Amino acid sequence: MTREIGQVPLHGVDQLAAQIPDGAKIAVPPDYSGVAMALTRAMIRRGLRDLHVICVPISGLQVEMLAGAGCLGTVETSAITLGEYGTAHRFQAALKAGAFRMLDATCPAVHAAIQAGGKGIPFMPLRGLLGTDLLKHRPDWTVIDNPFSKDEDPVVLLPAIRPDFAIFHAPFADRNGNVFIGRRRELVAMAHAATQSLVTVEEIRDVDLLASEETAAGTLTGAYIGGIAEAPRGAWPIKLWDIYDYDEDHLKLYGEMARTADGFTRYCDQFVQDQKAAE
Amino acid sequence: MDFSRQELLITTIARLLHGCRLVATGASSPIPGAGALLARAQSNGKMRVNVLGSVRNDFLCDGGVELFDLAGQGRLDAFFLGGGQIDGEANINLVGAGGEYPQTAVRWPGSFGSGYLYYLVPRVILFREEHTRRVLVPRVDFISSAGPKNDGTYRPGGPIGLLTNLCWFAFDRSKRRFRLESLHPGHSVEEVRDNTGFEFDCPDSVPFTVAPDAATLALLRTRIAAEIAETYPRFVAQVFPDLAAAGD
Numbered sequence: 185m186t187r188e189i190g191q192v193p194l195h196g197v198d199q200l201a202a203q204i205p206d207g208a209k210i211a212v213p214p215d216y217s218g219v220a221m222a223l224t225r226a227m228i229r230r231g232l233r234d235l236h237v238i239c240v241p242i243s244g245l246q247v248e249m250l251a252g253a254g255c256l257g258t259v260e261t262s263a264i265t266l267g268e269y270g271t272a273h274r275f276q277a278a279l280k281a282g283a284f285r286m287l288d289a290t291c292p293a294v295h296a297a298i299q300a301g302g303k304g305i306p307f308m309p310l311r312g313l314l315g316t317d318l319l320k321h322r323p324d325w326t327v328i329d330n331p332f333s334k335d336e337d338p339v340v341l342l343p344a345i346r347p348d349f350a351i352f353h354a355p356f357a358d359r360n361g362n363v364f365i366g367r368r369r370e371l372v373a374m375a376h377a378a379t380q381s382l383v384t385v386e387e388i389r390d391v392d393l394l395a396s397e398e399t400a401a402g403t404l405t406g407a408y409i410g411g412i413a414e415a416p417r418g419a420w421p422i423k424l425w426d427i428y429d430y431d432e433d434h435l436k437l438y439g440e441m442a443r444t445a446d447g448f449t450r451y452c453d454q455f456v457q458d459q460k461a462a463e
Numbered sequence: 464m465d466f467s468r469q470e471l472l473i474t475t476i477a478r479l480l481h482g483c484r485l486v487a488t489g490a491s492s493p494i495p496g497a498g499a500l501l502a503r504a505q506s507n508g509k510m511r512v513n514v515l516g517s518v519r520n521d522f523l524c525d526g527g528v529e530l531f532d533l534a535g536q537g538r539l540d541a542f543f544l545g546g547g548q549i550d551g552e553a554n555i556n557l558v559g560a561g562g563e564y565p566q567t568a569v570r571w572p573g574s575f576g577s578g579y580l581y582y583l584v585p586r587v588i589l590f591r592e593e594h595t596r597r598v599l600v601p602r603v604d605f606i607s608s609a610g611p612k613n614d615g616t617y618r619p620g621g622p623i624g625l626l627t628n629l630c631w632f633a634f635d636r637s638k639r640r641f642r643l644e645s646l647h648p649g650h651s652v653e654e655v656r657d658n659t660g661f662e663f664d665c666p667d668s669v670p671f672t673v674a675p676d677a678a679t680l681a682l683l684r685t686r687i688a689a690e691i692a693e694t695y696p697r698f699v700a701q702v703f704p705d706l707a708a709a710g711d
Contacts, residue, residue, distance in 0.1 A: 214527070216516060241527060242490075242575065263557075263573030267491060268697055276570050286565040288558055290578030290607075292531035299528070311535060312579035314616050315609035319578075321564065338616055369526030426518055 189388060192361025192406045200382050200413040201226035204349060207257065209236040211298065211347040211378055212243055215267075217368045219246050219422045220353040220384045222415040225456045228253040236260070238347055240298055240374050241291035244272070245422055245438070251278040252448040253456075260287040260345075262294060269435040273442050288318055293325075293342055295370070300344035301377030313340045349410070350378035353418045355427055357385045358393040361406030366425065372404050380410030384418040386427070466675055468628060469494060469702045471647055472592070473683060474675035475626060476543075477501040479588055480510070483540035487513040487530055489575060493698035495543040495590055497691040501683055517694040531576060534583045537619060541586040544622075547571040548603040549589060551661025552639050553610030553622045555581070556603035564605055574607035581608040583620040589634075594627035596660040611636050630655050631672055632663060640664055645672040 187194045195203075200223055204210065213219060224246050227235075234257035237247055242263040250256050252274030264275050279286055293310055300308040313319045314327070319340065330337035352371050357363045363383050365371045375381040381404070393403040418424075421431035421438070441447040466474075476498025480486055486503075488496045496514045503510040513530065514520040523529045533539045546555035547569070557574045559567030581587055591598055611621040613636070624633040625641060629650045632641035642664040643655060648671050656665075675683070688706045692699040699706060 217527075242573070261573060263490070263575050265490065265572035272572075279570060280566050282566060288565070288573060290574050291576040292528065292535075292579045295528040295531060310579065311617060312582035312608075314582070315606065315612060316574075316578050317558070317564070317606040318574060336615065367524040367526070369524075370528065371526075373526060373528065 190360030190406050192409050193411045195411050195413045197222050197226045197413045200411050201230045207234045208348045211238045211350045211374045213352050214242050215422050218353040220351050222418040223384050228456050241294040248272040248275045251275040256284040258285040262289045262291040270439040297342040297345040298373050298377045301346045307341045307343050309339045347378040350374035350381040353384045355386050356389050358391050362393045363404045365404045366402045375408040381408050382411050384413045384415035473497045485511050486541045493695035500690045501687045539584050542580050542584040543588050543590050544577050545591045548600045550603045554603045554606050555608050556605045557607040558605040560604045577608040587622045589622050589625040592628045594629040594658050600660040647672045
């Protein structure tokens with residue numbers, strides 16, 4: 185029997201991953217917001233296929249590993265970068281092999297389309313993009329003439345993004361299943377746009393975040409959340425805010441092992457399949 | 464006066480930002496970040512700077528979209544963009560080169576915010592250290608963001624120029640061409656020509672890029688290096704080893 189905190193089911197990480205079907209459309213945040221890496225490893229263990237991942241607005245190791253494990257059907261992103269930790273080898277190899285559909289975007293376009301999803305409106309206009317090959321390769325984007333302008337004024341329209349799941353990691357949830365997101369408000373935008381959010385947290389605290397204005401302002405209310413799992417160091421080896429930093433040694437090890445498909449498989453045997461090794 | 468290549472780039476960027484009220488830097492940008500923080504230190508409190516990835520030098524608190532909303536309203540005065548390829552009409556490519564998109568022979572991380580900010584931020588500084596024909600090409604293979612076309616479309620933003628390891632090119636928006644504005648000390652017009660794949664305008668006499676003075680270098684090597692170390696510790700360890708050692 186699953187426990188509940190407030191009205192939100194509390195799961196283990198693998199149970200949380202079991203909520204996600206093949207082909208699901210999932211929204212994920214950038215490294216600085218809080219990436220659910222323990223959940224990502226559980227998704228790889230589950231052997232998910234054909235995921236449509238929307239990076240809001242970029243991603244790194246998370247999509248790199250999902251690419252290496254063959255979980256991806258579509259990637260919609262403004263960049264995939266491991267930053268100072270080198271090249272995303274498995275992502276690049278999968279892209280070159282045509283293993284998934286690539287939808288290149290620009291950061292504010294993803295934000296705007298996610299905002300449209302959260303508002304329940306069909307599209308959002310965005311400045312810029314005119315004359316780019318980004319626009320040329322996005323048949324789902326369109327250009328209209330600004331209906332409020334006297335003169336000709338082309339504007340790009342982006343269809344709303346409605347993910348099945350928003351997936352992220354945060355420092356803590358309260359006893360009612362509300363999640364503290366601080367100033368990382370892209371997490372709120374993602375959660376509003378998605379049908380439901382699956383969230384991992386460092387810990388669950390016996391407090392009520394909605395009881396005061398000070399904490400309520402940095403809270404995602406549990407109404408958007410389909411499930412929570414406790415995952416201490418759940419962003420590892422990525423950083424979590426100013427709570428812990430990148431595991432530099434581990435990321436170097438990953439970078440070396442992931443140069444080849446075989447090396448990536450060995451990495452997964454060691455750090456993904458054997459759950460205890462990673463946690 | 465002794466200064467490194469990186470120190471000249473940082474102090475040049477700080478000069479190019481003079482008069483800005485709000486400046487932001489993007490991903491993987493230690494030199495623009497240091498240049499912006501130096502310009503802020505020299506602005507008598509008039510400039511705000513947002514360094515992506517920083518906690519102490521990030522004043523935004525409304526999520527990832529806030530920076531783009533600031534730019535959309537014209538509040539963001541300056542930003543930095545690079546490119547795996549940059550061409551003579553200031554088109555930039557952050558996606559990939561060779562082969563057929565999306566299976567390009569070389570793949571870079573992606574366009575980030577360029578497809579928007581380049582159109583809206585009035586003082587975009589193109590910055591790429593590597594100055595070779597591989598990077599500065601006649602025509603980019605993929606347009607992540609287009610140079611200004613002067614075709615009447617809404618375009619308050621665009622490049623003011625291109626800073627590399629060899630020189631500073633100003634961008635002439637009406638001619639849609641770069642002009643060699645200054646050479647970094649120790650480099651020549653011939654060297655720039657040999658390593659640039661696009662045509663550019665060149666006056667008869669090209670001055671050297673202004674070298675930093677002692678006070679600016681002292682400020683950079685102490686306070687500014689310490690400020691940028693929060694976000695780019697590896698960069699500071701490499702470029703300001705004395706400060707990095709003192710910090711340990």
